[in-house]
Amino acid sequence: MAGSVLSIKDLHVEIEGKEILKGVNLEVKGGEIHAIMGPNGTGKSTLSSSIMGHPKYEVTSGSVSLDGENVLDMAVDERARAGLFLAMQYPSEISGVTNADFLRSALNSRLGEGNEISLMKFIRKMDKQMEFLEMDLDMAQRYLNEGFSGGEKKRNEILQLMMLEPKIAILDEIDSGLDIDALKVVSKGINEMRGEDFGCLIITHYQRLLDYITPDHVHVMMQGRIVKSGGPELAQRLEAEGYDWIKKELGIEDETVGQEA
Amino acid sequence: MTTETKWPFDQEYITSFSKEMSEPAWLTELRVQSLEKAEDLPMPKPDKTKINKWNFTQFEKLLVKSDVFSSIDELPEEVKALVDQEAKENSLYVQRNNKPAYLQLSKEMQEQGVVFTDIFTAAREYSDLLKKYFMTAVKTDENRLTALHAAFVNGGAFLYVPKNVQIKNPIQAIFLHDDAEANLFNHVLVVAEDNSSLTYVENYISTTGAANGLVNIVTEAIAGANAKIQYGAVDTLAAGLTTYVNRRGHAGRDARIEWALGLMNDGNTISENVTNLVGDGSYGDTKMVMVGRGEQTQNFTTSIIHFGKNSEGYILKHGVVKDSATSIFNGIGKIEHGASKSNAEQESRVLMLSEKARGDANPILLIDEDDVTAGHAASVGRVDPLQLYYLMSRGIPKTEAERLVIHGFLAPVVNELPIEGVKKQLVEVIERKVK
Ligand SMILES: Nc1ncnc2c1ncn2[C@@H]1O[C@H](COP(=O)(O)OP(=O)(O)O)[C@@H](O)[C@H]1O
Ligand SMILES: [Mg+2]
Secondary structure, three states: OOOOEEEEEEEEEEEOOEEEEEEEEEEEEOOOEEEEEOOOOOOHHHHHHHHHOOOOEEEEEEEEEEOOEEHHHOOHHHHHHHOEEEEOOOOOOEEEEEHHHHHHHHHHHHHOOOOOOOHHHHHHHHHHHHHHOOOOHHHHHOEEOOOOOHHHHHHHHHHHHHHHOOOEEEEEOOOOOOOHHHHHHHHHHHHHHOEOOEEEEEEEOOOHHHHOOOOOEEEEEEOOEEEEEEOHHHHHHHHHHOOHHHHHHHOOOOOOOOOOO | OOOOOOOOOOHHHHHHHHHHOOOOHHHHHHHHHHHHHHOOOOOOOOOOOOOOOOOOOOOOOOOOOOOOOOOHHHOOHHHHOOOOOOOOOOOEEEEEOOEEEEEEOOHHHHHOOOEEEEHHHHHHHOHHHHHHHOOOOOOOOOOHHHHHHHHHOOEEEEEEEOOOOEOOOOEEEEEEEOOOOOOEOEEEEEEEOOOOEEEEEEEEEEOOOOOOEEEEEEEEEEEOOOOEEEEEEEEEOOOOEEEEEEEEEEEOOOOEEEEEEEEOOOOOEEEEEEEEEOOOOOEEEEEEEEEEOOOOEEEEEEEEEEOOOOOEEEEEEEEEEOOOOEEEEEEEEEEOOOOOOOEEEEEEEEEEOOOOOEEEEEEEEEEOOOOOEEEEEEEEEEOOHHHHHHHHOOOOOHHHHHHHHHHHHHHHHHOOOOOHHHHHHHHHHHHHHHO
């Protein structure tokens, strides 16, 4: 069976009355890895948050669908159960809820009533993935993200990704704040997920991560739009030359949102 | 001299009640004198809660008739669930309304000279010991309710651990309220002599919803030099009961008193918890959780008062308020002059689950000594929408996400309760109350 399709068409998004996304078009299919690159403040997190349904972002027009189903009509948890996953740039800390309890609850809500995973099976699965990600097994009993270092939080996002096995994952700056060893581990996790049934949208402003995960498609975001798309060679050129050539090519002075093209 | 009292029972009644219970003369006397004093004493004044319309003084019955339980198997299911079935050796006292209904004492305790019994038996058989401590940490003339308490005591437990005795297993008391006409004037006296240690856990549990009565509880926890008391409690009294509960600790030199309190009554409640750090190097730690729901009004005042040098006091209170309930959280850290090198820390957090709920967290530091450290943190807020978003983004439905956040919020105290059954019950009660 072919993988899923996440389809974003002419997406416009506002936050507190200010338009941030100004018509984003993108299609991510199972088996594909896309990278969105772009300087800070160009709307990358806005795109990922509005796909997931962050309460602060308001979609004013356009559509997002997953395998033909209207994602924008779904509550956040329904989007997740439909197969979407977002590794967040700033994961929340939740005191008093252990990582393990949280993950079991998340996994069980996907599996549905009557199909819950047994505790033993869950522990085995979690231990295995934690070992794969070279995480301290004690992290299972720590409160969710509370007191985690930046790197631990990122690793924990990838742990969730591996446990929940979504159809389409969006990774928002999963590489920021990681040292090279952690970056390798995180990349290993993402590569492990690669396959026909898994599509991925990696948001980053460094080429670094893409040295370990070769993307099929690379997009550049500026002023709340995708302004350029290409193959892996685009990322390499950005690494070597920066963004200025694109700005020049497109006549963009200030790439951040809020500046008219 | 007899005056016309405004109390439901007069001196004569109290005297004959006391005699009928074969109480020692000193206790009869104390009851009568306390009743006399009550008239002139003021009501307690919980900060920010008006209680002048609450009924703490008028009631019909001082005693209701209840049957005893001849074995653990006979206990009602709700009570059985609180008892650790694995630990059949544990010491357990069950009181049914005003009636001592079941008692089991571990071999360990008997051999080491520990006294654990109901308050009436204590008065008869351990009169001198009881007299030495009874109404000493809480004085009869502090306010009208402490006086009425002393006059009307109609239940309770006495736990006495002699010098140098360490009791490892938790000692449990369950105060079952299953008669709608019952009123509770319950006295719990826990004494840990020098160098001893104990863990005591109590449950106040209503299994009748139809109640319309009053509850006046006084607890005294007295820790001698270098003694340690871990005191756990879960209160789940019915909506129809108006409760005054005063739990007080007295810590001697290098003594430790640790409270873990789950205050889950459904009725109007005034809860006062004071730890007096009297000895140098003493340590007090109060952890509390509460849930307010329906129309109930509750006031939780928690104080740690430092008299001893190098004393440390920690207060951690987490509360959830929903519906149109009102909950006031007063936290007081007081360092008396001379209590140098002491540390007073407190944290109060209130989570509001509805628009109409009212929560108020008032941290107060009263410091009369220069060479000390102190700190406080307080907040009143709502469930963080970003936390819910994060949990939901993993597929967890909103109601479950809220449940996780609320349980997480209350976990630091719930996890402190030393008996699994009681911990489990508290989790279930919280579940029921916040739903
Ligand atoms: N909470 C917010 N309130 C107001 N404006 C915001 C908020 N979040 C983002 N923005 C605006 O949206 C722009 C894009 O932000 P974001 O999507 O986070 O960019 P990126 O992830 O590409 O760095 C920012 O430059 C800022 O102007
Ligand atoms: Mg961003």
